Amino acid sequence: MSKANYLVIDASTEACSVALQYQGNITSLYELCPQSHSLRLLPMIDELLKNAACSLDELDGIIYGQGPGSFTGVRIGIGVTQGLAFSAELPVVGVSTLQAMAQQALTTYGETRVISAIDARMSEVYTGYYEADDNNIMQPKTAERVLPPATVKQHYIDTVSLDMNNLPYGVGTGWEAYKADLEQLKHNEGEPELLFPHAQAMLIIGAVAFSQNKGGEAENAQPVYVRDTVSWKKLPGK
Template identity: 45%
Template structure:
């Protein structure tokens, strides 16, 4: 039975979740500019609430992006610090896939096209189908202009649902797509994906954990000396 702590700060939402004794507990706040102040107290409170110590955690999961550069950087930085302190591995989870999982949790929808407002008149886009209890990427994650989305997505079915702030900002990217109420990623969805990855040994060491930045001008440096 795995114990996983999940952290997501990739967007204006700040959330944490804990899988412990086969139960998921979580906390969620919208605090676009206070992630650094909010995240550690949220983690501490969640662990205390569940009567679980950090040393009991098997792995630290984090929202890998795409999303806000600062938000993604905060999330992976906190996750690396915690994982390094307890000498445990890390599990990166796509922010777009986390949105898809949110739609599945609330509506049992298996065909989701998440999009996050990437600013600069672009969106971060993905397309996923839930097959054999796992999310399969139909198209790779990308950053794209809203007017080009219609040429990018594949197999737009009658049961396709949207997710994410990209659809709120650009509601006319596609016709005949159902609208979900999932706009922001939530750690309670991230941790479900992370647990499946953990069971398949899809984890990385602290020094190999990397975020997903889809814009070419954005670079990432690993921990100093690693």
């Protein structure tokens, strides 16, 4: 991995996660804190930097979770990224939430074929299929989509010729939320071990992107929602 110094920020799901690569060492903090990202993210970053005796101007860039995931969480993470990057004049790189989870599966369990599925609410899942390349980076083999769970199987049969006799590994909250529709599409049984993305996995992907000169200016940090519109359904009697 690159010897450059990077800060990683992710608040795209129920998890709040930060990581730091500084002077060849990697440290990280991870918390499950639904609806508390705006309160926890900056203190976590501050703690990480202080413990490493690292200042923002010593960094070479910031890597951020671009989504898909919680609309509010993604915006919080990108807002913090932009604020820090502007103040220290740092380039930024966005990393997909779904790709990061696939990368975790490769790093932790050696899984080279992964379907990520995150509960997108409104009876839908955010999903993507990934395979490891020659550099051990999980690469998307389909566009990331938001789909009704009942259509996911046919989607992967059509797009990647999913072999039901040689199933990939599954990560994310979608598998348990929509078990009846999705369980048959992964080889690991039950609720996945990996439910949320971790900043350390984003570091691996983001560092490669920086090495390929893909860093951009802070003002260009943008969320990837996948779902273009949100419709709210009133409950009966409301």
